[in-house]
Amino acid sequence: MTLIDPLDLDDPAVVKLGARLENFAVLGDDSATFLRILARAPQYAEALWDAMDEALFRDGVDHSLKEMIRIQLATKAGDPYFSSLRSKRAIAEGLTEDRIQASLGDFANDPQFTPAEIWALEYAFRMYRTPETVDAAFYDAGKELWTEPQIMELGGLIAIHYGLQVFMATLQASA
């Protein structure tokens, strides 16, 4: 039950999403609830999901780290739907629930995370809590650990996934 119901799987606007439904299933929801809501605005559905998909699954920054960031942001957004999903690809690559929970806690003092991972998790953590602290000094510290393209990849991931997860949170959807 959501405040805007998903379209049925056989609705033409959903069928038109084609392989995107299978891509979405990798995120852990075979019924693709989010995509079927998005399909109500078909001109947005394809472009928005493609951007979210690229940000999360494109090879670049390690996918498991990006998955931890996505879950952290969904938790901040108060979104029970996206915060409950788990990427099948990340799990297959070795991401564990213990590690996910560690990324939601005191990650900065957790030796299982590298300095680069800690900076990336901190980047996401600060972005919508204390964006004024994401300043030149913070970016300079990041540039010692990541390339500028990687920082832009992380920033884009954080921005699009947080924004759409806030929207999903208002629909009160659950996984």
Added chain:
Amino acid sequence: MTEERIDEGIDSWRTSDAFTPAEKIALEYSELMQFEPDSIDASFYERLREHYSEEEIVELGTFIGFNVGYHTFFRTLDFYPMFSPDGVLVSQEESRRIYGDTPGSHLRAEVQDALGAPHETEEAS
């Protein structure tokens, strides 16, 4: 679209006569998504449905969410448009001088100075 209408849509849409009820609830949706997303509940969506189809609500909601996400990110990058309000290419430094350190109306004095336009106060005098 005018700068006056943009300012009114940001600062005083609740009390303004310049917006229709449908426009007002869209502006409210945007404001709440940014600052009080927890307050967007079933009754708010019922109010939206009085003015918009579900297709339009999804379009508005995703547009707003996308912008909430990206504008916060862009803010941290500390960059400015590379052009003045009248479309002239300028440097980042010049752009910062024109637009100031915080977002604001294009009708304020420093932006009007950059355009060589008379200030409202000058017009009034």
